[in-house]
Amino acid sequence: MIKLRLKFSKHGPIRFLGHLDVMRYVQKAIRRAEIDIKYSEGYSPHQILSFAQPLSVGATTDGDYMDMTVLSCSSPESVMESLNGAMNEGIEILAIQELPEKSVNAMTSVAAAEYIISFRENKEPSFDLLHEFTEFMKQNEILATKKTKNGEKQIDIKPLIYKWEILEDKSVHVLLSAGSSSNLKASLLIESLFAFANEEMQEFAARFHRLETYLEGEDEGGHYVQPMIPDMLNELSFAADKNLTQGKIYV
Numbered sequence: 001m002i003k004l005r006l007k008f009s010k011h012g013p014i015r016f017l018g019h020l021d022v023m024r025y026v027q028k029a030i031r032r033a034e035i036d037i038k039y040s041e042g043y044s045p046h047q048i049l050s051f052a053q054p055l056s057v058g059a060t061t062d063g064d065y066m067d068m069t070v071l072s073c074s075s076p077e078s079v080m081e082s083l084n085g086a087m088n089e090g091i092e093i094l095a096i097q098e099l100p101e102k103s104v105n106a107m108t109s110v111a112a113a114e115y116i117i118s119f120r121e122n123k124e125p126s127f128d129l130l131h132e133f134t135e136f137m138k139q140n141e142i143l144a145t146k147k148t149k150n151g152e153k154q155i156d157i158k159p160l161i162y163k164w165e166i167l168e169d170k171s172v173h174v175l176l177s178a179g180s181s182s183n184l185k186a187s188l189l190i191e192s193l194f195a196f197a198n199e200e201m202q203e204f205a206a207r208f209h210r211l212e213t214y215l216e217g218e219d220e221g222g223h224y225v226q227p228m229i230p231d232m233l234n235e236l237s238f239a240a241d242k243n244l245t246q247g248k249i250y251v
Contacts, residue, residue, distance in 0.1 A: 001038060002070050003103060004079060007095040007229050009062045010055070014090030019054040025091070026066065033086035035079055038069040052106035052213050052228065053113060053178055056187065063114065063212035063237075065228045067099070067106040095232035111216035112162060112225040112251070113178040114237060115186040116209045118171035123205035127197045130166040136196050137164065144192045157192065160184035162225070162251045163238050175225075175238055175249065178213070212237045217248075224248040 010022070017025065027047055030037055039045040052065040073079050080096040087093075119125065125132075136142065142158040160177035161184070167173055172193075176184040186208050194201040211234050214225035227233060230247040233240040239247030 001101075002073060002076075003067060003099040003101060004070060004076055005065060005067050005097045005099050005106065005229060006080065006083075006093050007232055008064055008066065008091055008093050009060075010064065010091050011060050012090040014088075015058055015060050018057055019051070022055075022091075023049070023051060029083060029086045029091075030068070033082040035068075035082060036071045036073065038071055050105040050107045053110045055210060056185070056208060059208040059210060061210035062094070062234050063210055063227070065106050065213055095229050097229050106228070108180075109215040109228065110179040110213060111177070112175055112214035113186075113210055114173075114175045114212040114214070114239075116167070116171050116173050116211060116236070117186055117190055118169070118207045118209070119205055120207060123202045124170065125194065125197065125199060125201075127199055129170055129172065132197045133164065133166060133172065133193060136193055137161070139196075142192060142196075144188055146188065157184050157189065161189065163249065173211075173236070173238075175214075212239060214239075214249075219248075221248075222250050224250045 027049065030047060038048040040048060048069040050067040055061055055064060070079065076096045076098050080093045084093050139158065141156040143154050144157045145152050146155050160182055161174060162177065163175040165173045172190065174186065174189065176186065176189065178184070187206070190206050191201060212227050215228050216223065216225050226249070227239050227247045230239070233247060238249060
């Protein structure tokens with residue numbers, strides 16, 4: 001058995017599919033591509049497939065991941081080629097990597113996610129983004145209301161914002177904590193920024209694009225996050241900095 005990690009992009013109309021529908025779409029593509037994927041045992045066998053981090057409906061991505069276990073293949077690259085050949089327009093496998101047998105699956109590995117948040121025409125904020133975000137981050141704590149399974153609770157999101165910058169086109173570029181233990185949605189961040197600036201955000205004003213998804217690690221330099229496949233980076237990503245080793249960002 002061979003465990004593989006695949007990096008994929010999602011653009012176009014397919015971005016409006018929910019996470020479960022995307023999973024079903026990929027499962028069908030795997031069958032069309034005749035990939036020798038491993039199935040679970042029991043009365044209702046299913047493909048051994050793990051997606052890293054669900055993406056909000058309507059958002060695009062160049063840095064999402066899934067893990068699969070195959071029983072056989074001539075090479076990881078052949079799996080990527082076959083799967084891309086079976087995909088419709090909208091989802092593309094960008095990179096693939098063979099994983100150690102006992103590696104943690106994609107869903108469990110996620111520690112951070114990187115986004116570019118832009119605004120639709122005529123729905124841009126009226127305030128100065130750079131000034132307001134700078135003041136926003138100067139607060140000792142940034143309280144926001146997070147919806148949970150048990151209702152709502154107020155949390156401090158400042159420790160969950162690892163890096164940020166305002167780009168020349170007036171979009172917001174951020175690296176946020178993600179995963180099961182401490183997850184900050186990009187939508188909650190931008191809503192909190194507008195509330196801080198005392199401005200009501202128009203409906204569907206923001207566009208969300210995920211650049212990269214990160215796992216975490218620890219070494220002599222401390223605690224870091226790193227792209228899940230560090231050798232295939234978008235040039236806009238924080239991790240693409242030439243001064244970084246293997247895209248490691250210490251947080």
